[in-house]
Amino acid sequence: MASRPRLAFLHLAVAVVVLLLLARGADPLDPGRTPPLAAGDGVAPVRYLTTEERWMDQRLDHFSPTDRRQFKQRYFEFTDYHTGSAGGGPVFLRICGESSCDGIPNDYLAVLAKKFGAAVVTPEHRYYGKSSPFESLTTENLRFLSSKQALFDLAAFRQYYQDTLNARYNRSSGFDNPWFVFGVSYSGALSAWFRLKFPHMTCGSLASSGVVLAVYNFTDFDKQVGESAGPECKAALQEVTRLVDEQLQLNSHSVKALFGAQTLKNDGDFLFFLADAAAIAFQYGNPDAVCSPLINAKKSGRNLLEAYAQYVQDFFIGKWGTTVSSYDQEYLKKPNPDDTNFGGSKFAARLPIFKWHPKMIAFALQRYHLDLCRNVYGEGVYPDVFMTNLYYGGTMIAASKIVFTNGSQDPWHHASKQKSSQDSDPSNCSSPEAVSTARRQIASHIDLWLSQCRETTRPL
Numbered sequence: 001m002a003s004r005p006r007l008a009f010l011h012l013a014v015a016v017v018v019l020l021l022l023a024r025g026a027d028p029l030d031p032g033r034t035p036p037l038a039a040g041d042g043v044a045p046v047r048y049l050t051t052e053e054r055w056m057d058q059r060l061d062h063f064s065p066t067d068r069r070q071f072k073q074r075y076f077e078f079t080d081y082h083t084g085s086a087g088g089g090p091v092f093l094r095i096c097g098e099s100s101c102d103g104i105p106n107d108y109l110a111v112l113a114k115k116f117g118a119a120v121v122t123p124e125h126r127y128y129g130k131s132s133p134f135e136s137l138t139t140e141n142l143r144f145l146s147s148k149q150a151l152f153d154l155a156a157f158r159q160y161y162q163d164t165l166n167a168r169y170n171r172s173s174g175f176d177n178p179w180f181v182f183g184v185s186y187s188g189a190l191s192a193w194f195r196l197k198f199p200h201m202t203c204g205s206l207a208s209s210g211v212v213l214a215v216y217n218f219t220d221f222d223k224q225v226g227e228s229a230g231p232e233c234k235a236a237l238q239e240v241t242r243l244v245d246e247q248l249q250l251n252s253h254s255v256k257a258l259f260g261a262q263t264l265k266n267d268g269d270f271l272f273f274l275a276d277a278a279a280i281a282f283q284y285g286n287p288d289a290v291c292s293p294l295i296n297a298k299k300s301g302r303n304l305l306e307a308y309a310q311y312v313q314d315f316f317i318g319k320w321g322t323t324v325s326s327y328d329q330e331y332l333k334k335p336n337p338d339d340t341n342f343g344g345s346k347f348a349a350r351l352p353i354f355k356w357h358p359k360m361i362a363f364a365l366q367r368y369h370l371d372l373c374r375n376v377y378g379e380g381v382y383p384d385v386f387m388t389n390l391y392y393g394g395t396m397i398a399a400s401k402i403v404f405t406n407g408s409q410d411p412w413h414h415a416s417k418q419k420s421s422q423d424s425d426p427s428n429c430s431s432p433e434a435v436s437t438a439r440r441q442i443a444s445h446i447d448l449w450l451s452q453c454r455e456t457t458r459p460l
Contacts, residue, residue, distance in 0.1 A: 049078040049110055049120065051103035056160050058126070060133050060144055062152035071133035075123040075157065076104045083117030086169040090118040090178040090450050093158060093202070095194075097187030100129030108439075109182055115443065116450065118180070119165075123157045125150060125187075136335045139377045148391075150190060154181075155198050178453045180446060184208040188404075193392055196399035203453030204401035204446065213395050214388035221279070228282040233291035236298050237278055243305045244274060258309045260317065261324045268368045273327040274308075277316040289315050332376045401449050403442055 058073040083089040092113055094104065101124035104110075113120045124131040127145045134141040158179060166175050179202045183191030188210030195205040226234045247255035248267055256262040256270055264270040281290040290311050297307035316322050325331045373381055 046103075047106040048103035049080075049106045050076055052076065053130075056123075056157060058131075058153055058156060062149055062156070069133075071126070071131070073123055073126065073131045073153065073157070074101065074129060075121060075161075076101070077122075077161070078104050078110075078113070078120045081110075081114045081117055082119040086171060087119070087165055088175075088177060090116055090180060090203075091161070091165075092116075092118045092120045093154070093179055093181045094120055094122045095154065095181065095183040095187035095190050096122050096124050096128075097183065097185055097190070098125060098128065101125070101131075102129070112443065112446065116446065119177075121157075121161055123154065126153055138335045139381065141335075142377075147190065147193065151194055151197055154190070154194055155201060158198075158201050178203050178450045180450065181205040182208075183210065186211065192397060192399065192402050192404070195402050196392065196397055199399065204403070204449035206403045206405070206442065206446075208405045210404055212392060212397055214383070214385040214392075216383065216385045225279050225282050228287060229291060230287075232295050232298075233287070236291075236294035236304060239298075239304055240274075240294070240308045244271070247305070255305075258305070259312050261327075263324060264328055266329055268372075269327045269329055272368065273324065274312070276327075277312045277322075280316065280320065329372055329375050332372075401445075403445060405438075405442075 054075050054077060055072050056075060057070045060069040060071055061067045079087070092109065094109060101122060104120050104122050109120065112118070126133065126149065127137075127142070133144060162176060162179075163173065165171075165177060166173055181191045181194050181202045181204075183189070183206070185208070188207040189212050191205040192207040192210050192212055195202055226237075229237060244255060248270075252267060252270075253262055256264060259270075259274065261270055261273055264273060278290050281287055290308075293307050293311050294304065296302075297304050317324070370382075
């Protein structure tokens with residue numbers, strides 16, 4: 001969904017843990033809850049373990065035998081916890097997804113890294129932040145942006161960094177550290193798919209809110225928002241929608257100005273902006289941010305539309321940092337958007353699958369989105385949902401040693417894997433004890449899979 005994406009590890013208010021345990025000897029893991037790492041409104045300032053930039057030369061097209069062009073890919077490393085003889089401890093590859101990657105956050109992954117004596121590395125996704133192959137984001141230049149290219153970026157980076165470690169510690173080129181891959185949201189899907197496509201390059205993967213299923217008309221998203229809202233808040237949101245529709249017919253400029261969105265000439269863009277403003281509260285575990293002011297306004301007889309506009313201005317724009325221009329189709333058509341848009345990344349605004357899907361795979365496409373896609377990128381750009389699921393397997397992904405965590409209030413969890421490979425039904429847990437239990441179980445499986453990896457490690 002739209003909004004500035006955050007790489008908050010295990011980030012939603014209520015989560016279930018699901019394991020793919022196809023490997024012989026793996027033990028089932030009980031479901032548990034994983035909380036947000038940043039308390040409060042979900043937009044606390046990010047603290048970093050490191051922000052020191054490093055660079056590697058990355059191929060532009062991994063699938064062309066003749067195109068040898070390269071671009072500079074930014075990455076970060078943190079080795080303070082790295083243990084073992086001559087740096088032989090594990091390496092945690094944290095996938096930075098659909099946003100500018102400005103360092104390695106000091107969150108729960110840092111706790112795991114310290115526990116396991118792991119180095120942490122984070123490559124920036126191609127086309128985001130400072131890792132774009134092109135300055136001009138024309139549709140032609142964007143053809144190298146895909147999950148397949150991104151996965152090969154990760155594989156090439158993994159080998160590059162392994163060679164870097166071997167050279168740093170004067171080891172033979174055949175030495176291989178145990179690797180484990182982590183991702184959240186779209187990068188959670190990449191984490192699962194990396195284990196699927198490159199099982200020899202990682203001991204296992206953790207996919208938090210990993211949207212591995214491509215869905216054409218993703219109505220479960222809106223349905224989940226309604227269920228998470230509850231009867232009172234849902235009714236208030238529906239009334240806001242009705243009031244906005246009425247005002248658009250009477251005086252569209254006035255109602256848009258109320259929300260600070262008068263620059264959105266297209267009514268569909270404006271409605272999309274308002275819908276996302278509500279949905280983000282549920283996706284990131286902050287339902288009270290939108291529900292409390294609306295319910296209070298309705299009970300006290302205050303203007304419901306003004307109450308929602310205040311929420312949008314204070315939370316969605318003020319605290320979350322959303323820019324109105326990133327919902328403007330005409331703005332998205334620009335090949336060189338401003339640096340200040342979309343969380344500070346000049347490359348993010350025009351990326352295919354655009355802002356409705358920073359997940360990039362769980363498509364919520366109705367006529368508006370198809371028209372938007374055609375308007376921004378031209379004819380012939382269309383989501384091939386069938387081929388995506390055929391290539392990756394959807395929720396039938398046939399890979400071992402992957403932990404999936406999903407938030408029960410996250411509207412995207414319907415596009416993730418909900419059952420373990422033993423077909424046991426996960427249950428939702430919300431107690432602090434369940435949080436601790438889930439984290440212990442995750443750490444236990446990381447420990448097991450790393451040890452299994454060490455036993456079978458062979459030179460690449």
